[in-house]
Amino acid sequence: MHVPARELRQEYLRHDKKFPHVWCPGCGNGIVMGSLLRAISSLKLSKDEVVMASGIGCSGRMPTYLDFNTLHTTHGRALTFATGIKLANPTLTVMAIMGDGDATAIGGNHFIHAARRNLNLTAVIINNSIYGMTGGQYSPTTPFGARSTTSVYGHVEHAFSISELAVTAGASFVARSTVYHADLMDKLLEKAITKRGFAVVEVISNCHVQYGRRNRLGDAVEMITSYRDNAVTVRKAAAMTEEELEGKITIGVLADREMPVSTEEYARIRKQAQEKKK
Amino acid sequence: MSDLNGTRQLLQGNEAVVHGALAAGCRFFAGYPITPASEIAELFSILLPACDGTFIQMEDEIAGMGAVIGASLAGVKAMTATSGPGFSLMQENLGFACCAEVPCVIANVMRGGPSTGLPTSPAQGDVQMARWGTHGDHPIIVLALSSVIDSFTITAKAFNLSEKYRVPVILLSDEVVAHTRECVELPSTDEIRVVDRIRPSVPPDWYTPYEGDARGVPPMASFGDGYRHHVTGLIHDKQGFPTQNSSEIEAFHLRLAHKITRGFPEIQMSREFFLDDAEVAVIAYGSVARSSLRAVQDARKNGIKAGLLQLITLFPFPRGYVSPLLSQCRAVLVPEMNMGQISREVHRVNQTECRIVKHNRIDGQFITPTEIYKQLIKL
Numbered sequence: 090m091h092v093p094a095r096e097l098r099q100e101y102l103r104h105d106k107k108f109p110h111v112w113c114p115g116c117g118n119g120i121v122m123g124s125l126l127r128a129i130s131s132l133k134l135s136k137d138e139v140v141m142a143s144g145i146g147c148s149g150r151m152p153t154y155l156d157f158n159t160l161h162t163t164h165g166r167a168l169t170f171a172t173g174i175k176l177a178n179p180t181l182t183v184m185a186i187m188g189d190g191d192a193t194a195i196g197g198n199h200f201i202h203a204a205r206r207n208l209n210l211t212a213v214i215i216n217n218s219i220y221g222m223t224g225g226q227y228s229p230t231t232p233f234g235a236r237s238t239t240s241v242y243g244h245v246e247h248a249f250s251i252s253e254l255a256v257t258a259g260a261s262f263v264a265r266s267t268v269y270h271a272d273l274m275d276k277l278l279e280k281a282i283t284k285r286g287f288a289v290v291e292v293i294s295n296c297h298v299q300y301g302r303r304n305r306l307g308d309a310v311e312m313i314t315s316y317r318d319n320a321v322t323v324r325k326a327a328a329m330t331e332e333e334l335e336g337k338i339t340i341g342v343l344a345d346r347e348m349p350v351s352t353e354e355y356a357r358i359r360k361q362a363q364e365k366k367k
Numbered sequence: 368m369s370d371l372n373g374t375r376q377l378l379q380g381n382e383a384v385v386h387g388a389l390a391a392g393c394r395f396f397a398g399y400p401i402t403p404a405s406e407i408a409e410l411f412s413i414l415l416p417a418c419d420g421t422f423i424q425m426e427d428e429i430a431g432m433g434a435v436i437g438a439s440l441a442g443v444k445a446m447t448a449t450s451g452p453g454f455s456l457m458q459e460n461l462g463f464a465c466c467a468e469v470p471c472v473i474a475n476v477m478r479g480g481p482s483t484g485l486p487t488s489p490a491q492g493d494v495q496m497a498r499w500g501t502h503g504d505h506p507i508i509v510l511a512l513s514s515v516i517d518s519f520t521i522t523a524k525a526f527n528l529s530e531k532y533r534v535p536v537i538l539l540s541d542e543v544v545a546h547t548r549e550c551v552e553l554p555s556t557d558e559i560r561v562v563d564r565i566r567p568s569v570p571p572d573w574y575t576p577y578e579g580d581a582r583g584v585p586p587m588a589s590f591g592d593g594y595r596h597h598v599t600g601l602i603h604d605k606q607g608f609p610t611q612n613s614s615e616i617e618a619f620h621l622r623l624a625h626k627i628t629r630g631f632p633e634i635q636m637s638r639e640f641f642l643d644d645a646e647v648a649v650i651a652y653g654s655v656a657r658s659s660l661r662a663v664q665d666a667r668k669n670g671i672k673a674g675l676l677q678l679i680t681l682f683p684f685p686r687g688y689v690s691p692l693l694s695q696c697r698a699v700l701v702p703e704m705n706m707g708q709i710s711r712e713v714h715r716v717n718q719t720e721c722r723i724v725k726h727n728r729i730d731g732q733f734i735t736p737t738e739i740y741k742q743l744i745k746l
Binding site for chain 1: 431436591
């Protein structure tokens with residue numbers, strides 16, 4: 090059911106407290122935030138049961154603006170705090186909002202272990218290929234050859250593919266979207282939030298200010314339009330060669346599997362221990 | 368509660384930490400294996416499921432500390448345990464707990480350092496780090512464990528202080544305390560005082576998450592109980608939101624400092640032995656305090672008016688006990704398994720003519736009563 094943006098804003102934003110926000114005009118973060126609110130609204134989650142944790146960076150500011158139980162943690166550690174919250178109160182719907190540097194550089198170890206551990210958590214990673222807030226340094230997803238303030242001669246390292254990393258690390262659900270594909274993102278986020286187990290949604294987003302500008306990728310509109318032009322669905326990508334996929338963004342569901350969820354398994358162990366005690 | 372309350376048990380220091388924590392209501396442990404603290408994690412993993420608690424072994428100590436803070440924010444008393452290298456890794460998130468005022472307990476079973484150091488040898492080299500390890504001015508409470516029974520009672524006390532003042536409490540144990548087995552009489556459930564954090568009683572719309580009560584401590588809502596609020600490691604205003612306003616920044620720092628200052632008379636804890644007529648005294652903590660007691664007893668037998676002040680609270684530094692002693696004695700001896708981390712605090716509060724003598728071991732060996740006695744008779 091379509092809920093007008095005005096109503097979503099009224100319902101979910103801390104509009105009287107924390108605006109204007111810190112994001113640059115045209116930033117993709119707002120599109121992801123809107124999509125999350127549509128997903129939460131359509132799932133009819135109570136605001137009291139939603140916990141939104143973030144790390145540090147532009148993405149880290151998102152929970153500040155939203156009327157949930159919100160937590161702005163240390164750099165890279167959002168998933169560790171989220172793990173403690175979920176284990177302490179499994180009835181809560183716990184999400185972690187991270188950036189690419191946050192989730193896969195400083196928080197890379199936590200990310201792969203959260204995927205392996207398979208707690209009932211949702212991780213949303215906004216991947217804009219750069220450290221935006223600190224002024225445009227290269228991140229683990231900055232492409233080979235790209236320019237940043239710490240790779241002015243061209244980047245000599247290779248980029249992580251975040252979703253593929255999550256699939257290999259064992260996440261129950263992995264999906265990718267771009268900020269252009271907002272309708273798809275809404276659906277993927279809904280699926281991720283309701284998925285039993287660790288769910289990852291990677292969103293390719295534009296940082297035209299720190300990344301696009303230095304790599305001649307144009308303004309926000311041009312960058313977002315390029316996502317439309319370069320995206321291929323998972324199904325279409327399956328029929329393409331590696332060369333054909335060069336420079337393309339595979340979007341859709343990359344993994345969706347049923348596995349034992351550690352929170353549920355632990356509840357079973359608890360029950361056994363308590364029966365034994367009696 | 369712990370099933371062992373009120374019984375007589377043969378326990379190791381590390382095991383007693385677990386029972387003390389359970390008695391105080393701890394229901395969450397997250398950590399990472401490390402010598403000589405691993406027994407704490409092992410015993411928690413066995414005992415927590417049966418009392419509806421949660422144990423999790425994380426990918427590193429950074430994650431362990433993060434999970435502990437998360438659990439506490441969701442309303443569950445939580446702790447972690449580690450040794451030097453792991454304690455180094457925890458510092459960033461420990462600062463978050465100080466800043467966001469999240470109650471939690473961290474046991475650091477000290478080994479020799481720096482770096483990987485001496486994993487199976489005792490030391491007291493992390494004393495100043497426990498106070499100042501995380502960056503920026505911050506409030507924190509540091510307590511020292513000296514025996515198996517202390518490992519039970521002081522751990523329980525650590526949870527109470529943490530809950531009452533919304534501050535992380537560091538427990539400093541050492542390899543000797545951790546691995547010594549002693550037969551101990553554990554207090555009964557009636558004897559154990561359990562303090563829980565004060566929760567908001569106002570309607571959610573009126574809740575101001577970081578407005579201190581008369582003691583400077585804000586009532587704490589748990590995630591999920593209807594008081595939706597924001598928690599951040601950025602300096603924040605009373606609503607919990609980031610601020611750049613200098614008067615709000617200063618007010619934030621002062622409230623955090625003052626809540627500990629106001630509670631200082633209760634927070635500073637020590638034990639006094641033979642101090643009434645003492646002319647010389649030993650100031651010691653941790654396992655060294657036990658060697659010191661024996662040395663002082665031997666000195667008394669030989670007619671020396673010696674006494675012992677055993678520090679339980681290391682920070683905030685218990686000047687309320689140390690300063691009067693310095694006025695009373697002509698000399699004090701401060702034996703430590705480090706280069707002099709508490710003796711510098713004793714110097715700091717000394718306003719008298721009292722001579723302060725250090726006795727330090729940094730060779731991975733325990734300080735014996737004999738060596739303390741030899742120093743004592745020279746004072």
